Amino acid sequence: MAITLSEAAAERVKSFLDNRGKGVGVRLGVTTTGCSGLAYVLEFVDDLNDEDIVYEDKGVKVIIDPKSKLYLEGTHLEFVKEGLNEGFEFVNPNVKGECGCGESFTV
């Protein structure tokens, strides 16, 4: 199973990359911090690491390291608006529990 993006998320990533003027794609990952065990990482990517896995969806390169892949398999990246606030949201089928804020999670 791969990592997928919604239309809106893909558009946004492309526009942010254009605005930035450099970068090959966007990195999805997890780090082992946060109040509920793991936290999401969402970063621009300038250089690929040797072990990186690269997916492509809707014209956007999604980069993920093998360790994060275990936790993010099948994740769908959405771009949502909540009132004036807007941003990316991980829809991750592996998640068993989240902390209240949704910034960290357990699998």
Added chain:
Amino acid sequence: MALLQISEPGQSTEPHQHKLAAGIDLGTTNSLIATVRSGKAETLADANGKHTVPSVVHYVKQDGSDELEIVVGHKAKEQQAIEPGNVISSIKRLMGRGLADMDKIKEFSANKLVESESGMPGVVLDNGIEKNPVEVSSDILRTLADRAEETLGGELGGVVITVPAYFDEAQRQATKDSAQLAGLKVLRLLNEPTAAAVAYGLDTGSEGIHAIYDLGGGTFDISILRLQKGVFEVLATGGDSALGGDDFDRAIAQYLVEQAKVESDDRRAHQLAMIKARDIKEALTDTDTVDVNFLDWSGQMSRDQIEEIIAPIVDKTLLSCRRTLKDAGVKVDEVDKVVMVGGSTRVPLVREKVEKHFKVPPLTDIDPDKVVAIGAAIQANVLIGNKSDDDMLLLDVIPLSLGVETMGGLAEKIIPRNTPIPIAKAQEFTTFKDGQTAMAIHVVQGERELVEDCRSLARFELRGIPPMVAGAARIKVTYQVDADGLLQVLAEETTSGVKADITVKPSYGLSDDQITNMLQSSFSHAEGDMGARMLREQKVEAARVIEAVTAALSENGKELLSEDEYAAIQSSLEQLNQTSQGESIEAIENAIEVVEKNSNEFASRRMDASIAKALVGHEVDDI
């Protein structure tokens, strides 16, 4: 669920550690707030998609209620035509100014200005409310911050607020006070032209001289900056505080009025002409001709035509540019980049003439209304720590020299203007007379030689200098300016170690106590409520005393008191009765005390009398 933004490689923050920062362009006419999200700096819109917030505040007081509703922005602006006396606009012109500076400011014709306790001008509204410039600006800042916090989904960790390059210490301090009152942490105050230069990334570019041409609705500013070793130095500023895009509209409106042969006293037609003029100006930004219907007149106007009308106004700005370049000691061909700021720079003729004057195509890619806020947002993002350390931290410089008064009313400069901040500099002085034990330190700001021509910022005294012959004492005066351009002055007699210091509260700034007081009163009038309660309590007490004593007097006052004593109690009662109708808690308290004092003797006699009465006909043993 928290929404995520894309970070720079390796810069992801820990959960709950995202630091939200924003840049605020606190303008005379309009204000904006911007932030950096996913690497992109953009201004934030309200729910209706509007980015600019008119810097207009409407204070609504319901009859018979203490509740004050504060309306900021478009709604307040609409209200200005309806009840101008309760609406405040252009407050930036009063920031950090004293009432004495006020006579030239015409914007406040609808409001009454008074001198408030702090020395700041207070604007008195028709509904009786008095607001000082710091409070009004704070209400605007709060509205902007609320928008950002709603948009970003969290509390702001800090803000960068832009100020005109020519703002002096007092005006900067007032701006900072406003932010503090609004509950915002100011990361730094940034000069507006510097912010515009940052928005275009000139701070990361090569060293050179840049001109920032800022033509707003009602003001024109030209700033010549030099970027050197990562520091923007303001070489000179100039402009015209009464020249702007509105003058274009006025000139075009004048043409329309002439064509339609409108009577000169027809105010409605003149107003209509202004609105029409603005539409024509905006339409002709993109097209060459436009059909115009104004009252009985209809015709076609071309871009050439309006350019002819507005050319004299544009030429005036260029005259300012020439003069400012001369002040800066810079030749036109030394200018590398010209940055366009302000909505009026959209007018094609302005761009053409500026290009011709500076001999370089001006930078116009970023929306000129938003460029200052965007630059501030970029700076805020760096300062709050969302960028890696190797990103250059932009420095600013002090706009005017800081000095001290020396004998003969001379201003001795301790920190010259354009010194990058933060900075600390010290200079030694000595005593003038034998046995002199104190020294007055008068902190001044300005470029002139005589103290009377400079702006007085603060005065304080160094006392306790041991008596010595004149010239033997060594008094070290240290000036320290923090990153916001705010000054602390320390004086120390180095042989004895006697010290005195002052954080410069510019003459019209607010003391911490005053800020605290204002903050407290902003907690929903808690203080006033408490006062009202105490007053009520005293009035009740007064009524109780009057009743009790009057009753006692009528019972046996005539028997127990001499005529004089009786009269004294009677008159103090009347006094209390009168005082208790008033609003002074203290006066009522005092009046109650007088009554109690006068009737003390009476009370004890009454006590004796009642005991005697109780004993009549009884044997001691019965008791």
